[in-house]
Amino acid sequence: MTNHLVLKKADFFVSAAQPVAVADRYPQNVFAEHTHDFCELVLVWRGNGLHVLNDRPYRITCGDLFYIRAEDRHSYESVNGLVLHNIIYCPERLKINVDWDDLLHSARDAGKDPRWRLSSQGMAQARQLIVQLEHESVKPDALSLCLTESLFLQLCITLRRHRYQTQDAAGPDSSEILDLLMAALGQSLDTPFELTQFCHQHQVAERHLRQFFRQQTGMSISQYLRQLRICQAQDLLRNSELLVGNIATRCGFEDSNYFSVVFTKETGMTPRMWRQRYAVEV
Template identity: 60%
Template structure:
């Protein structure tokens, strides 16, 4: 089960619907659940976010909707800076249909998105105000906090996109375009020079921007994405090691095994054997087939 974080420790009163917990930086944190729901926005740095046993490599622009039933943790963090926006839907008083903006007890919701550069800038300004109001306990502050949270939810709804679907990217800037292209290329080599030429971007400037915002090189980011995908497939499917390697962008299964072992300390087979299955392997998500 892990830790359970209580509402009383994070909200100033039993009536306040929203609270902000900034993590600058976010340390490694063991598996835990909440008595509340949470939105996670990553501002910079990188790390491993494990959500319901699935590892996600996170960096600037990553966005997660965490429900109270979810279990998550942070590992291998490197100057990871994020905001946790905590909320209790049962305390909302505006009388809105929040289901169009937030996952409310929906088992099929999508937890992971990415936020455009423009969306990050807009969200940051609202969160600063929200953090100030959510510390207070008077009625007007509680109403204003909920109104600011609504504004934030609308910004996220407008500017979020599915990472691996470049066609769904709204108002993309160069870093957004690059992130989307990389995440769509985990099963094949990524040609940065061709990408820059197609989008009329400076390869050198883009490399510098990426390193500045994420703390990683483009190559390291792609490799870590591939390894996260491999961990998920090894744990949740019966695919042969060679098939896992191929789906994660490795043409040579021996080379894949060597890289996986070097990065994790386990061979692919040993990693798989660490986890006992209590049910049949899960079907692959649509984007991974």
């Protein structure tokens, strides 16, 4: 098994009593695979990058949310103006009598995809709480420790209330157009996505939406959707025995040769080389 870096509490928390800390990443640079002896929440504000969690790649951008357990292995690759917050916490230091396990850990068990998305309303509320949390969490006195945990509880409840998964048919709990677009793209991994039809349905100007999407994510809509499909293909190549042609179809590519060209351009390997790479590791 490949050795990886282990991040330690002592390097990130100001004291052994501090339950929660805020680590801003302005920007988040490439970071090798690592684990922690603490847990963290990852919230993405701007830009994009490749987040590899337990060997599965995710193309991340604004609004993405991950619940990271101490034992999880993850890394950041191919970053492009990626701005995020890591809210790190030690479960054993939390004192408020609530069901933290349900509030935090069940978030990973509720769906197959460990990535969640926050509605625009949820992001705005979370950002306000994180600003307060960042200010309060570095103070060592007893009242500040109590307030830090209280703010963290509010943040966890806010995330629970406003999060959604892109493959859910119900979609987000907000009418914000970016949320609706992200949900629609997440449901279009194996089917064509018609932006013109989406814009007509939601009465938004296509040019404005394209510009706004690029401003928020650093990518075009088509680039983002292609990255989502490539990430899904990487996972299927590694963890299934499906033929390359079948994987291409499942990832929205009608032509397997075109799929191979796009996959090779994005990853530097052909689909078969990618599969063989991990077959050797196993």
